[in-house]
Amino acid sequence: MAEAQPRARGPVRKILAALVWVAALATLLSLGTWQVQRLAWKEKLLADISERRTEEPVTLEAIEAMERTGGDIEYRPLSVTGTFDHDKERHFLATWNGQSGYHVYTPLLLADGRYVFINRGFAPFEKKEARTRGEGQIAGGQTLSGLAREKLDGKPSSLVPDNDISKNVFYWKDLDAMAASTGIAPANLVPFFIDADSATNPGGLPVGGVTQFEMPNNHLQYALTWYGLALAMVGVSGVYIWRARR
Template sequence: MHARARLIVADTVSDKKRGGLLGRVVGIVLVLVALAILLALGTWQMERLAWKEGLLASIAERRAAPPADLTAIEALDRAGEDVDYRTVRITGSYLNNKERHFFATYGGRIGYYIYTPLQLTDGQIVLVNRGFVTFEAKEPEMRKQGQLTGEQTVTGLSRAKLLEKPSWAVPDNDVAKNIFYWKDLDVMASSVGLDPAKVVPFFVDADATSHEGGMPIGGVTQFDFPNSHLQYAMTWYGLAAALVVISGIFIFKRKP
């Protein structure tokens, strides 16, 4: 009877050991999976950091370059190259009766960016972001001084057009009221009867020198590019290191 009891106790102890070993193996596997995920996230953020730094350097180089002719920017666009933030100089006459209004904030004020077609001597048309006007100055009669006539030379930055609404949270454009919440170049042009064959397939943001004083206020291009990828990467790598330390203590140092 005593031998049978000892056998049962021995079997119980053996089962507990096997169960404990299995638990450790499962725990190690789960830790390794979590560690792989954390390291992958950290590495992905480092790759994003390299991409963002390269983008910022490229934009800085484009902005510092001398203004190019429109034909050079068009050639880049046709070749599928990125035309964003390239300096350009164009000359033409504003079609002031066909301006479009893009809802925006600038300097802590609510208002609009004024997009006015500029007709070049060869018949091409460029939608130019002339700058910011306050909410009260939306209508042209409130800023008659800014309704420039005759031949104008505009220096600024080319901006690629958006192919679709950037987010579901962005309201739909109200074409009837001439209020745009996202820059749909094709609709902006067609809504005032511009010939799509003559409209250049990108915008130009005028700089501050293209219209000094009064409204619109030029030079409103935003260059705010958040770059927190390094902090994110360090967070993921830090969590991975903490996981290794805590898991090592828990799995290998715990008492039987």
């Protein structure tokens, strides 16, 4: 009887090993399939963005109506008229063509008394303060065109620093915090941003048209990696079983 226990443990180990092998293979295959699905999603997203960018600009009211009904407003062209309130501009840490600095977000006062934050473009570190680029602080009524950009629901990652509101330095685009720090009430705020187009600002700053359209799309590479690992595991296991039987 004492010898039966070690012999019984042998089949149990084989069953457990087989279950672990099947679970590992299923995990690798599911990860590969998920990346294939993500690839299809990313390609459709990039195609949609490319198509939207070529559409004729619509009014701010049309974008607002779309946003209220749950429509996707991201990257949709529009035009808007108002007056910049340069004293309330906010600064988002960014880079442009290899240079570090800020994107200048300035609230545009609309005829109905509301504000919409406009990403006017890029200014280098030494031109952060509005007084250093006075030519670009255009006054009076302005009509500009750009792209609608949805506001973020929260910090994109725990690795992103908290916004330094006291120094007017934003590490992520928190529209509500930007507005609150300038005294703009939520009821007077359009609930999305606008990226201004590349029209030249007086004095050349801020540099307009800084919207980034390129997105990382490595899903095919990831899918091939997971499927490759699954294939390698099957191959190694097959060789092991073949040698064991010989």
